[in-house]
Amino acid sequence: MLEERARYTPAIYTRQSEETIDQMSGFQLDHVRILSSPHFRLLQHKTQLIPYPYNHLLRNRLLHSLEVSNIADGIARKVNERSTCADLSPLELDLIHAASYAHDIGHPPFGHAGERILDGLMRSASGFESNAQTIRLLTQKVLIVSKHTLATVLKHKSAIPLVRSREDGFMKGYYLESADIVQELFHLYGNHLPENRIVDIADDVANAIYDLRDLVHFFGKNEFLRRYKHAVTPSKVMECLQFSTHERLDSTLEIVCILHDLENNVLPGLLSMNTGLETIALENIRVSYLDAIKVKILQHTMQIGLPRYQRLQIAVTKAIVKLCFLDDPINFKMEEDIRDAIERMFHGLYEGHVNVSGLGKAYLPMLEEAVDDIAKARAVCDILCCFTDVEVWHYTRKQQDPMVFCSYNY
Numbered sequence: 001m002l003e004e005r006a007r008y009t010p011a012i013y014t015r016q017s018e019e020t021i022d023q024m025s026g027f028q029l030d031h032v033r034i035l036s037s038p039h040f041r042l043l044q045h046k047t048q049l050i051p052y053p054y055n056h057l058l059r060n061r062l063l064h065s066l067e068v069s070n071i072a073d074g075i076a077r078k079v080n081e082r083s084t085c086a087d088l089s090p091l092e093l094d095l096i097h098a099a100s101y102a103h104d105i106g107h108p109p110f111g112h113a114g115e116r117i118l119d120g121l122m123r124s125a126s127g128f129e130s131n132a133q134t135i136r137l138l139t140q141k142v143l144i145v146s147k148h149t150l151a152t153v154l155k156h157k158s159a160i161p162l163v164r165s166r167e168d169g170f171m172k173g174y175y176l177e178s179a180d181i182v183q184e185l186f187h188l189y190g191n192h193l194p195e196n197r198i199v200d201i202a203d204d205v206a207n208a209i210y211d212l213r214d215l216v217h218f219f220g221k222n223e224f225l226r227r228y229k230h231a232v233t234p235s236k237v238m239e240c241l242q243f244s245t246h247e248r249l250d251s252t253l254e255i256v257c258i259l260h261d262l263e264n265n266v267l268p269g270l271l272s273m274n275t276g277l278e279t280i281a282l283e284n285i286r287v288s289y290l291d292a293i294k295v296k297i298l299q300h301t302m303q304i305g306l307p308r309y310q311r312l313q314i315a316v317t318k319a320i321v322k323l324c325f326l327d328d329p330i331n332f333k334m335e336e337d338i339r340d341a342i343e344r345m346f347h348g349l350y351e352g353h354v355n356v357s358g359l360g361k362a363y364l365p366m367l368e369e370a371v372d373d374i375a376k377a378r379a380v381c382d383i384l385c386c387f388t389d390v391e392v393w394h395y396t397r398k399q400q401d402p403m404v405f406c407s408y409n410y
């Protein structure tokens with residue numbers, strides 16, 4: 001199975017399936033291709049927020065992609081109601097679903113932690129960035145999708161320079177190798193594609209709804225509350241927001257209101273430890289975001305966005321996740337172990353030593369075809385992204401299960 005993953009090539013269609021394909025819209029085809037691609041399936045074994053693969057109550061990247069698709073669908077339907085009134089053609093829901101499913105397929109094992117570690121290893125060759133990797137994957141004849149779907153998935157507007165110094169921080173962008181196609185996308189679709197905006201908003205909203213739920217399930221009610229009371233104060237949230245939002249904040253008053261709203265209307269349901277009440281709480285937040293979506297149509301162009309309160313709500317939730325989990329010694333310790341595992345696997349692949357059961361040496365031809373060291377390092381990243389969190393962990397930890405995360409004290 002791993003062998004198939006590393007060497008995945010597009011399906012060869014029979015005459016009969018070609019006819020079926022002809023009957024599908026281009027976006028339906030994109031949707032089906034992504035749904036059936038191994039890269040999409042692998043997301044079920046990649047970290048979303050908490051790298052704790054055997055806790056099936058926590059989200060993984062696949063579940064997150066489904067959440068994004070669901071929320072983006074809700075936003076697009078709302079937009080379509082407005083466009084019908086304004087005599088504009090409606091947005092294609094298949095495109096929205098295809099792009100939502102595809103938006104994270106470039107993520108490596110262990111999600112953002114894996115991304116930062118690979119970026120460090122790739123500093124002399126443009127680094128590693130998940131959205132750049134998604135665009136690479138979707139433009140490499142590995143998983144062919146339409147340009148419109150590609151433009152919907154593209155997150156960043158500038159290229160990552162080829163050479164970066166060790167001291168440079170993590171950089172978002174697309175790889176220079178994708179510059180021509182990205183320019184073409186800007187030329188064809190401009191900078192403000194409504195579908196792109198919708199998937200972006202849905203991505204943020206999905207995290208704002210479900211990240212807190214993950215924290216409650218990971219820590220348990222009492223430990224979550226202890227951390228929340230200790231770490232989440234209006235001034236600490238304000239401090240986090242200064243780095244993470246462009247919104248102007250003059251006082252902590254708005255933050256106090258948002259925290260109050262969250263503590264009274266969202267947390268009780270999440271902390272009830274009652275599936276029914278939790279579902280209602282999650283559904284209420286989802287509906288409140290969808291109701292808040294603003295659609296403006298000006299001279300046949302569409303502006304889609306959330307009001308300031310909801311934008312701040314998203315930023316405050318990110319801050320809570322950072323204060324209660326991402327900046328916690330538990331997470332730093334996990335990241336240290338993940339660093340060790342990813343670095344060893346990267347070097348093992350580069351040197352051609354990796355021989356985990358199922359993969360064998362199937363990846364060697366990909367390395368042999370690389371024309372120089374930079375191409376070889378990029379091929380190693382491609383191959384590494386075909387592994388799951390647990391596989392990387394097992395390769396370097398002599399089959400020791402990542403359940404060890406369980407024993408971390410908090």
Ligand SMILES: Cc1cn([C@H]2C[C@H](O)[C@@H](COP(=O)(O)OP(=O)(O)OP(=O)(O)O)O2)c(=O)[nH]c1=O
Pocket residue numbers: 048049050104111112113130203204207211318321326
């Ligand atoms: C920055 C960061 C985010 N996360 C989680 C929090 C959210 O669930 C999710 C997204 O966080 P975001 O900060 O919204 O990151 P992003 O939008 O750049 O990335 P993407 O949508 O591609 O994931 O990742 C981590 O687990 N570790 C991190 O270091």
